[in-house]
Amino acid sequence: MSRRFPTFRIPVIGARAACAALALAMLPGLATTAVAASLQVAPTSVELQASENGEAVWLSNTDADTPVRAQVRLFRWxxxxxxxxxxxxxxxxxxxxxxxxxxxxxxxxxxxxxxxPPTDTETSYRIIVDEVPDGTAADRTGLQFLLRYSIPVFVLPAGEAPITYQLAPRLEHDGDAATLVVANHGGRHAQLADLAYVDAGGNRHELLSGLVGYVLPGQTMRWALPASASRYADGGRFQVRINGEAAEQTLALDRAAR
Incomplete structure (x- = not known):
């Protein structure tokens, strides 16, 4: 049975190639003082070459005095x-x-x-790391925050031919609302970050900061855009960072599609 994976807005780490989904859950029935969680995971993205049989992920406890327990699971994404x-x-x-x-x-x-390994298209997975609540702690007067990390894992296909993403973006209008729809016809994922719109007059409008989301090979994703649809009808362009690259790229819209 499938498990739905909620999308979290999180900071982009380092050169923006690394990202992990982080959820904080408070245990009910506890009062006043907060106890900070100390579990850390690195790296925050894993890429497995076809010639490799495994990779390493490090879990660390940054608290020198308190032990931490964690459950690590892996899912097809x-x-x-x-x-x-x-x-x-x-x-x-x-x-x-x-x-x-x-x-x-x-x-x-x-x-x-x-x-x-896969034959022609990368496959994607997620490592879910959940901090396990400490049921033996003597001090039960505070709030205990539990960390969840969601780490993308990409397994590259065999063969020497390079694979890349191939994005086909378009705008959809529903009344005064606008949605950016991005299809990926390539064999590699595309991680989108820092989406902006540059209008015909050269004015830049920041739309979605940090991680926007992923488009996996052969899939289509949608993002609701802020402001009215009329803002995007002047022939401007969308700018975005893809897969942690420092340079922005322009999304060439198919404006004929609605």
């Missing part, structure tokens, strides 16, 4: 009807799936490919 979906998979394995970190400790977690 796909997109359907503009939504991210996670499903159980045996294509990759995680070892170990449960981690207990003493204060200041680090633990290596292996991502292991259990089958052959």
């Amino acid at each position: 796909t997109q359907h009807n503009g939504e991210d979906t996670l499903e159980p998979t045996r294509d990759l394995a995680i070892s170990p799936p449960l981690v207990e970190l003493a204060g200041g400790a680090r633990q290596l977690v292996r991502v292991i490919r259990t089958g052959p």
Whole structure:
């Protein structure tokens, strides 16, 4: 059975190639003082070459005094009807799936490919790292914040031919609302960040800061745009950063499509 994966707005780390989804959940029934979580995960994006059988992810406890426990799971990541979906998979394995970190400790977690690499298109997965609540803590007077990291994993296909994304963006109008629709006809994912619109007069309008989202190979994603649809009807252009590249790229719209 599929598990729906909620999309989180998070800061983009480092050179923007790394991203992880972070959720903070407060345990009910606790009062006043907040206890900060200390679980850290690196890297925040994993790429597995066809010639590689595994990669490493490090879990760290930045609190020198308090132990941390975490559960590590791995899911196949796909997109359907503009939504991210996670499903159980045996294509990759995680070892170990449960981690207990003493204060200041680090633990290596292996991502292991259990089958052959894909043939012509990359496949995508997500590592979900959940901090496990501490049920033995003596101090129950504070709020305990639990971290969740969602780390993208991309397995590249076999063969020497390079693969890349191939984006086909268009605008859709519904009354005065505008939606940017981006299809990816290539064999590689596209991570979009820092979406802006430059109007015909050269004025720049920041639309979506930081991580906008991913478009996986063969999929189409949609993002509602701020402001009225009339703003985007003057022949301007959309600018975006793709896959952590420093230079912005222009999205060449098919303005005939509605």
